[in-house]
Each structure stands twice: as structure tokens, then as C-alpha cells.
Amino acid sequence: MLCNDIKSAGVLKVGVKADYKPYGFRDPSGAIVGIEPDLAKDVADRLGVKVEYVPVVSSNRMQFLEQGKIDLMIATMTDKPDRRKVVSIVDPNYYSSGTNVLAQAKYGFKEWEDLRDKPVCGIQGAFYNKKTAKEFGAKIVAFKGTAEAYAALKGGNCVAFVYDDSAIVAKTKDPEWEGYEMPLKTIDDAPWGLAVQLGETAFHELMSDQIISWHKSGRILELETKWGVENTPFAIGMNKKYQ
Numbered sequence: 169m170l171c172n173d174i175k176s177a178g179v180l181k182v183g184v185k186a187d188y189k190p191y192g193f194r195d196p197s198g199a200i201v202g203i204e205p206d207l208a209k210d211v212a213d214r215l216g217v218k219v220e221y222v223p224v225v226s227s228n229r230m231q232f233l234e235q236g237k238i239d240l241m242i243a244t245m246t247d248k249p250d251r252r253k254v255v256s257i258v259d260p261n262y263y264s265s266g267t268n269v270l271a272q273a274k275y276g277f278k279e280w281e282d283l284r285d286k287p288v289c290g291i292q293g294a295f296y297n298k299k300t301a302k303e304f305g306a307k308i309v310a311f312k313g314t315a316e317a318y319a320a321l322k323g324g325n326c327v328a329f330v331y332d333d334s335a336i337v338a339k340t341k342d343p344e345w346e347g348y349e350m351p352l353k354t355i356d357d358a359p360w361g362l363a364v365q366l367g368e369t370a371f372h373e374l375m376s377d378q379i380i381s382w383h384k385s386g387r388i389l390e391l392e393t394k395w396g397v398e399n400t401p402f403a404i405g406m407n408k409k410y411q
Contacts, residue, residue, distance in 0.1 A: 170364070170371045171215065174239055179218045182208035183238035186223035187314040190338055190395035191244050203391045204242040207262070210387070211240065211378055225313055226293035230254050233365055240364055240375070244332065246295055247361035256366045258375045261359030262382060264402035267296040268354045270321065270336045270345075271328035277351045280304040289317040289326035296356060300330045334397065341396070359402070384410040 174180050184204045185192035192202040200221040212219035222238050229243045233255050244265075247257050269288070271277050284305035290297040292310045300306045309326055311317040314335075321329045329336075336350045362379065364371050382388050383406040389399050 170239060170368045171374065174215055174217055177217070179220050180208070180212040180215060180240065181220045181222055181238045182211070183222050183224040183229050183232050183241040183243050184208060185225070185243050186221075187225070188244055188335055190397060191335070192221075192223075203395050203397070204244070206391050206394075207382065207387075208240065208242055210382070211375070214374075214378065226291050227312065228293075230363075233363060236365070239371075240362070242362050245361050245363065246358045248295060248358075251361065251363075254366075255363040256368060256372050257361035257363045258372055258379060260376070260379055260383070260406065262362050262379045262388065263360040264357060264400065265332040265334040265360065266354035266357035267299075267330065268333040268336050268350050268352055269328040269330050270339055270348055271351055272347055273349045273351070274347070275327055275351075277328065280352055280355070283328060286328070287326045289320050289329040291317060291331065294331075296330055299356070306330070334400070337398070338396065380410055383407055 184200060186194050186200050190202050192200060192204045195201045200223065205221055209219050224232050224243050229241055229245060230251065232238045233241045247261055251257065281304055286306060287309050288300060288306040290308045290310045291314065292312050297308045297310060301308045309320065311320065317329050320326050333350065333354045339345050340348060340350055362375060364375060386407050388403045389407055392399050392403060
């Protein structure tokens with residue numbers, strides 16, 4: 169049983185993002201911090217063990233869980249039916265976001281169709297790349313991590329970066345990104361899934377209880393405030409639901 173193995177080892181290995189401020193990123197000292205690392209620490213505290221943050225990206229996070237490199241994944245992953253066949257996504261969902269773009273205001277984008285035939289930065293493994301290309305005709309230039317995508321956007325290799333709206337909002341408040349905006353209507357608002365390995369029933373149930381506790385106590389709302397995110401409708405709604 170995984171819970172016993174974790175307690176015996178004295179450490180919980182959690183896959184988190186290290187390039188996705190404010191959900192998981194490196195502080196000036198190089199330590200991984202953010203909303204999801206804080207949630208991971210809550211789980212470790214509950215189990216009475218230390219937490220080890222294992223940096224993952226969209227293209228390897230499920231594989232890391234499948235291969236047992238991590239015990240738990242809290243890494244900004246949108247909950248999709250095909251992903252539930254690969255890893256065990258825990259209900260209820262802990263968070264939610266939609267899709268938008270970061271672009272310079274000078275381009276004057278108003279509609280998704282304005283991206284047609286233009287180079288748009290994306291992240292490898294992100295579900296919205298396909299939709300942005302297929303439905304809106306954008307030419308996706310996919311990068312492994314956000315640092316490369318942001319650099320390409322600033323360097324003029326792309327006219328926009330298609331990404332989660334929650335992260336884009338945080339970026340538009342950063343003085344370094346003055347002149348950039350989130351110009352389009354957010355689409356595909358979708359819940360995020362926290363995941364454990366398939367077949368880990370007891371750990372799955374413990375995590376379900378943990379997520380309900382986060383919503384009921386207002387912990388998610390508290391962490392949004394701590395990390396400079398305006399309280400989201402999803403977090404507010406889930407807090408009310410579990411009262």
C-alpha cells in the first residue's frame with residue numbers, strides 16, 4: 169500500500185511545476201514554491217512525512233506518475249477523459265482555469281480568429297494547442313517549458329502565447345510585461361485534476377478527503393490570496409458547496 173510505503177520512506181514525492189508562476193515556480197534561492205507546492209506540503213503534513221518536490225512539465229508529468237518517480241501529481245493538469253485512462257484523477261477537482269493568450273497590445277487582437285495564419289507560442293502536451301490550430305488557424309510553435317515560450321514571445325518569434333488564463337493574468341501584472349495584455353474572451357474553462365497512480369485506491373480516497381477539506385476550510389482561497397491571485401469563481405463556488 170502506497171500510504172504505508174510513503175510513511176516508511178518518510179518522504180512524499182510530489183510532481184509540481186517549476187516554471188508556472190504562481191502555481192509552481194522557483195524563488196530567487198532556487199526553491200520550488202507556489203500554490204501547488206503549498207498544497208503538496210499539506211498532504212505531507214497529514215501523512216507525517218517530509219515533502220520532496222519533483223519538477224515536471226506538461227509533456228512528462230503523467231509518465232513520471234506511471235513510472236513511480238512521483239507518488240502524487242499536483243501540476244496544473246486539466247482533467248480530461250483520456251488522461252483518466254492513464255492516471256487516477258481524484259474527485260472533486262481542486263482548481264480550474266480557461267484558455268487565453270498573452271500578446272502585445274499593439275497587435276489589437278479582439279477575436280480568436282485574429283490569430284489565423286500567425287505564429288503562436290504554445291507548450292508541448294497542452295490540450296489547447298490543437299484547438300487553437302484547428303479551429304482558429306493559428307500556427308502553433310510548441311516549446312517544452314514556459315521560459316522558452318515567454319522568451320520566444322518577447323523575441324518576436326510569436327505574436328501571442330496560448331496558455332492558462334490564470335497564469336496570464338499574473339503575468340500582465342508583472343512590470344517586465346508592460347504593454348502585454350490578455351485580449352481575448354477566455355474559452356474552455358476546465359477543472360484541474362490532481363492525480364495518483366491507477367489502482368492506488370486507499371491513497372486516492374485519502375486525497376479525495378484532502379481536497380474536500382481544502383475547499384471546506386477555504387484553504388484554496390487563502391492560497392490564492394497569499395500568492396497574489398484574485399479569488400476565482402471556481403474556488404469561491406467549491407468553498408460554498410462544501411459548507
